[in-house]
Each structure stands twice: as C-alpha cells, then as structure tokens.
Amino acid sequence: MSTVLDKLKKAEECVWINDNLKPAAEALATIEFNSDFVADAAARLERFAPLIMHYFPETCETKGIIESPLTEINNMKAILNEEGAGLEGRLFLKRDSDLKVAGSVKARGGVYEVLKHSEDLALEAGLISGYDDDYLKLGTEDARKFFSQYKIQVGSTGNLGMSIGIMSAALGYDAIVHMSMDAKQWKKDLLRSRGATVIEYDGDYGKAVEQGRAESDADPKSYFVDDENSSALFLGYAVAAGRMDKQFKEQGVIVDEDHPLFVYIPCGVGGAPGGVAFGEKLLYGDNVHVFFVEPTQCPCMVVGLATGKMNDICVQDIGLTGITEADGLAVGRPSGLVSRFMDVLLSGEFTVEDAKLNPYLRKLWKSEGLYIEPSSCATFIAPSTVSTDESCKEYIAAHGLTDKMSNATHIVWATGGSMVPQEIREALLNG
Numbered sequence: 404m405s406t407v408l409d410k411l412k413k414a415e416e417c418v419w420i421n422d423n424l425k426p427a428a429e430a431l432a433t434i435e436f437n438s439d440f441v442a443d444a445a446a447r448l449e450r451f452a453p454l455i456m457h458y459f460p461e462t463c464e465t466k467g468i469i470e471s472p473l474t475e476i477n478n479m480k481a482i483l484n485e486e487g488a489g490l491e492g493r494l495f496l497k498r499d500s501d502l503k504v505a506g507s508v509k510a511r512g513g514v515y516e517v518l519k520h521s522e523d524l525a526l527e528a529g530l531i532s533g534y535d536d537d538y539l540k541l542g543t544e545d546a547r548k549f550f551s552q553y554k555i556q557v558g559s560t561g562n563l564g565m566s567i568g569i570m571s572a573a574l575g576y577d578a579i580v581h582m583s584m585d586a587k588q589w590k591k592d593l594l595r596s597r598g599a600t601v602i603e604y605d606g607d608y609g610k611a612v613e614q615g616r617a618e619s620d621a622d623p624k625s626y627f628v629d630d631e632n633s634s635a636l637f638l639g640y641a642v643a644a645g646r647m648d649k650q651f652k653e654q655g656v657i658v659d660e661d662h663p664l665f666v667y668i669p670c671g672v673g674g675a676p677g678g679v680a681f682g683e684k685l686l687y688g689d690n691v692h693v694f695f696v697e698p699t700q701c702p703c704m705v706v707g708l709a710t711g712k713m714n715d716i717c718v719q720d721i722g723l724t725g726i727t728e729a730d731g732l733a734v735g736r737p738s739g740l741v742s743r744f745m746d747v748l749l750s751g752e753f754t755v756e757d758a759k760l761n762p763y764l765r766k767l768w769k770s771e772g773l774y775i776e777p778s779s780c781a782t783f784i785a786p787s788t789v790s791t792d793e794s795c796k797e798y799i800a801a802h803g804l805t806d807k808m809s810n811a812t813h814i815v816w817a818t819g820g821s822m823v824p825q826e827i828r829e830a831l832l833n834g
C-alpha cells in the first residue's frame with residue numbers, strides 16, 4: 404500500500420488493488436440502499452418518460468427513456484493489443500457520451516434528481532394526484548409558472564451543471580449553476596443559451612460547491628443538488644446496470660462464474676461511477692469487478708480509500724495540484740457517502756497521465772469513428788494494462804480467474820462527449 408501512496412504522491416501512473424474488497428453479499432449488507440431503491444428510481448424515470456419526450460423530442464425514439472448504446476470496439480481492442488495490452492475477451496464501450504439531453508453520464512443522476520425533486524413539489528402542491536396521474540400535466544404553462552417560483556442550484560466542473568441546468572431550465576425553474584475554474588467555456592455558453600444562470604469562480608470545484616450550497620441554504624425556495632452526498636444522484640446512476648443487462652442479453656454477453664465482467668469508469672467526486680458500480684454489484688455480485696480511473700494529478704477517490712481517510716483528505720494534502728485536462732474528473736476530495744460504499748465494493752483503481760488522454764481520443768476516433776471527451780478517455784488505461792500489470796495479475800489469480808480471462812467482458816464506460824462543439828472536437832483531434 405505504501406508504495407502505491409508513494410507513486411500517487413509523485414503523480415506516477417499506478418494501479419491500486421483494494422484490500423478491503425468484501426464478498427458482494429457481505430459488502431452490500433453494509434450499505435443502506437438495496438435493489439428496491441434502484442427499482443424505485445427506475446420506476447420514477449418511467450413515470451416521467453412522457454414529460455421527457457415532451458421537452459426533449461430527441462428521446463421519442465427510446466420512448467422518453469434516456470439510455471445509451473453498448474458498442475463492441477474490436478478495432479480499438481486490436482490497437483491496444485498491437486501496443487502490447489494482451490487483452491483477452493470482448494471489449495465494449497458503454498456510450499454514456501451519447502446520452503440525450505446532457506451528453507454525459509450526468510444525464511442519469513442529474514436528470515433523475517431534478518425529476519425526483521419536481522415530483523415531490525408537484526405532489527405536495529397537488530399538481531398531480533399520485534404516481535399514476537398523467538405526468539404531462541407537469542409540462543403545462545401553469546406547471547412552468549409553478550416551478551418558476553423555485554430555484555435549483557448546483558456546483559460543478561461542467562457536466563453535472565449541464566444536466567441539472569438543462570433539465571431544470573426546461574421544466575421552468577430558476578436554474579443556477581456555480582462553475583469551477585476548470586469548467587470549459589463552451590459548457591458555460593451552452594448553459595446560458597438554455598436559460599440557466601452561470602456563476603463563475605476562480606477557485607476549484609470545492610469552492611463552487613461551497614458557495615452554491617451557502618447561497619441555496621439561505622433561500623427557502625432553493626434546492627441544492629449536493630454532488631458530495633446526494634443519494635438521489637447515486638440512485639439515478641445505479642439504474643444504468645439493469646438497463647445494460649438487457650443490452651448484454653441482446654448481444655449475447657454472459658456474466659457468471661466462468662465469464663467475469665470487468666467495468667472501468669472514470670471517477671471525479673465518485674457519484675456517477677459509485678452509483679454505476681453499486682448497480683452492477685447488485686446484479687452480478689462477485690462476478691463483476693469494478694475499477695475506477697483517475698488522473699495522476701487528481702486521484703481523490705484512491706487517495707481517500709488507500710489512506711482510509713475518505714473525504715477527510717484531499718489531493719493537495721499529498722502534494723498534488725488537482726489540475727487536469729480531464730475537467731470532469733477535476734475534483735480534489737471524494738464524496739464521503741460514496742467512498743464509504745466503495746471501500747468494500749470497489750476492486751481497485753488505475754491512475755493515468757493527462758498526456759495519454761488525447762492519444763486515446765484520436766485512436767478511438769480513427770479506429771471506431773466514435774468521439775468521446777478527454778475525461779472519458781482516461782478509462783482506456785485500464786484495458787491497456789489490466790492484463791500485464793503485476794498487481795492486476797495477482798488480483799485475477801486471487802479470484803481464480805487466470806484461465807477464465809478469454810471469457811471475460813471488459814466495459815469501458817464513456818462518460819461524456821456528444822455535446823462537444825465541432826470546432827473543439829477538431830482542435831482535440833488535430834492538436
């Protein structure tokens with residue numbers, strides 16, 4: 404462990420294997436949520452589907468359910484293997500980069516939390532009479548006028564702000580997004596064009612959250628989306644696993660004792676990857692192995708987990724800058740809620756240098772014609788090294804998987820990209 408911490412301090416790429424990982428049943432029993440909570444969240448999203456279609460006609464194709472394709476990426480696998488990855492089994496990209504409404508994984512948790520809050524307000528005010536009422540009533544002029552008395556606020560490095568801002572502005576709320584200095588200009592511009600108010604800060608994400616929370620708390624008609632502690636966000640993300648399970652069945656992917664599943668997700672504060680990981684563990688138990696990926700200068704979750712200090716430590720405490728091109732991952736301190744869950748559920752973490760992000764981005768574009776944003780690209784370090792890294796090999800052997808890896812399925816979770824404007828895409832592809 405100490406050697407990993409040394410590497411983290413020196414901002415060297417490393418792999419951390421979680422010694423606290425528990426058998427899934429035992430781990431899940433320590434967590435206050437269970438599959439009923441995830442089913443409740445999935446049902447809520449179904450109730451809102453007609454309203455989602457009303458405001459976002461691009462979701463009509465999927466009947467108001469915001470979901471992303473699962474695409475096998477054999478050409479990319481071949482490239483990684485030419486570079487010495489030695490990856491066996493099937494490699495897929497879970498394309499949350501193409502989620503409608505917000506163009507990132509935040510279209511799961513962020514949209515869900517806004518809808519949950521709206522349902523609570525609407526039920527209380529009698530705009531709808533119950534869960535079986537017509538949710539299109541929440542899209543009328545009267546409903547918009549009702550929601551416009553309320554504020555929804557959030558602190559964000561970019562993508563969470565986009566999902567909360569776009570969704571709450573669409574419903575009629577006064578949407579206020581507190582953006583950290585890492586946030587890209589185009590994300591601020593896009594939000595303003597959708598009617599959200601963007602407040603910019605010189606400081607990092609922690610600062611934006613702190614300010615947003617203080618302003619919201621001072622206003623009884625304001626609701627603050629708390630990325631560091633929100634159970635609604637977490638459960639919105641967790642719905643992903645059951646949806647992907649359907650895609651597995653369509654594509655002939657088996658997950659069982661002889662067919663292990665490896666899932667790699669980039670991590671910022673931990674909410675999105677943590678929620679997804681939780682959903683996966685509920686479904687596949689010990690047959691799924693979830694790893695997070697973080698930038699070498701901003702590996703907040705692994706620092707929290709490896710030291711056992713969780714959200715009582717930040718990356719600056721070990722001498723790192725917290726600065727990274729991966730804007731979606733530029734969070735210096737992990738979620739307390741999620742780090743506690745991941746302590747017993749997560750298999751491990753990879754860290755990656757910023758210098759690798761753009762090369763991965765270009766290789767994926769060239770080999771598969773798929774565009775994802777730099778933060779998402781971080782994840783490719785995992786399939787690149789999981790078969791050759793010594794500590795990964797030990798993990799695989801310890802789980803009795805060495806001779807089963809040819810049956811493995813590897814999922815690279817692409818967390819954002821479809822909303823990146825054309826000129827910025829070109830700059831990244833050519834730069």
Ligand SMILES: *Cc1c(COP(=O)(O)O)cnc(C)c1O
Nearest residue numbers: 562671672673674675731818819
């Ligand atoms: C937000 C985000 C993540 C990580 O999610 P957290 O909840 O912050 O851990 C990863 N990739 C992208 C593109 C994101 O926007």
